[in-house]
Amino acid sequence: MNTVLQVIGISKQFGAVTAASNISLSLGSTEILGIIGANGAGKTTFLNMVTGYLRPDSGIIRYRGSDITSLEPREITNLGIHRSFQIPQIFPKLTVFDNVLISIGIAGGITKNRWVPLRSQTSEAAVVGLLERYRISDYRDRQAGLLPQGVRKLLDICMAMVGSPRILLLDEPTSGVSVEEKMVMMDTILEVIRPREVGILFVEHDMEVVEQYANRVVAFSEGEIIADGLPTEVMSDAEVRAMVVGSDLQSNPR
Numbered sequence: 001m002n003t004v005l006q007v008i009g010i011s012k013q014f015g016a017v018t019a020a021s022n023i024s025l026s027l028g029s030t031e032i033l034g035i036i037g038a039n040g041a042g043k044t045t046f047l048n049m050v051t052g053y054l055r056p057d058s059g060i061i062r063y064r065g066s067d068i069t070s071l072e073p074r075e076i077t078n079l080g081i082h083r084s085f086q087i088p089q090i091f092p093k094l095t096v097f098d099n100v101l102i103s104i105g106i107a108g109g110i111t112k113n114r115w116v117p118l119r120s121q122t123s124e125a126a127v128v129g130l131l132e133r134y135r136i137s138d139y140r141d142r143q144a145g146l147l148p149q150g151v152r153k154l155l156d157i158c159m160a161m162v163g164s165p166r167i168l169l170l171d172e173p174t175s176g177v178s179v180e181e182k183m184v185m186m187d188t189i190l191e192v193i194r195p196r197e198v199g200i201l202f203v204e205h206d207m208e209v210v211e212q213y214a215n216r217v218v219a220f221s222e223g224e225i226i227a228d229g230l231p232t233e234v235m236s237d238a239e240v241r242a243m244v245v246g247s248d249l250q251s252n253p254r
Helices: 043-050 073-079 096-107 121-133 149-160 179-193 207-213 231-236 238-245
Strands: 003-014 017-028 032-036 058-063 081-083 167-171 199-203 216-221 224-229
Touching: 003 043, 003 199, 017 043, 017 058, 017 199, 017 224, 032 043, 032 207, 043 167, 043 199, 073 081, 096 121, 096 149, 121 149, 149 167, 149 179, 179 207, 207 231, 216 231, 216 238, 224 231, 224 238, 231 238
Parallel strands: 032 199, 032 216, 081 167, 167 199
Antiparallel strands: 003 017, 003 058, 216 224
């Protein structure tokens, strides 16, 4: 398995607060890596640095061997690193269909010519295909802001997958999703992604989801990595149990 993402010693300060301290990790081309940690542990800060929304104070981020530390979010997305957000980044007043259509216009590579209409037979067929793969076709004409939370999450992830990314970063994909929906949603995501060579890194508070889907787990605490290994090893680590699993993480279903 090739390494597609390599993070070397990145740190980030916000005044007197250390959000990330000397973080180093790698992600394989088909690996599913789960990141756990209490609120404020630095997980989302880490994702924001990898995707260009924050600039590290020090350290290097490499994608397929190239330094991307100083690139802007759009440049990083165009390279093949896509993400979803803890709070879905959708256009709430538009339909599900139009949300995905806009994503295709931005990242799908169907047309880059401003004079060519986005809505075409090709782009509409691409939207229909994505909605079917993510099992949200029944909602295609619904206003996105009125969708159930689980469907909003799937829509956000569906939009993130436009353009065939090589890395997909998911920030708390099951947050706010019901017990009945969360495993179905994760199964749907992986069913779509598995035929492709995509490395997945997901931040998650639900230990049941982490244990079931991650190949490897990294535990964050106070901006530092305190454990990195197989899920069973990390979950049984004494420091992780004291500082992460025993904090505000969910070891039981909602």
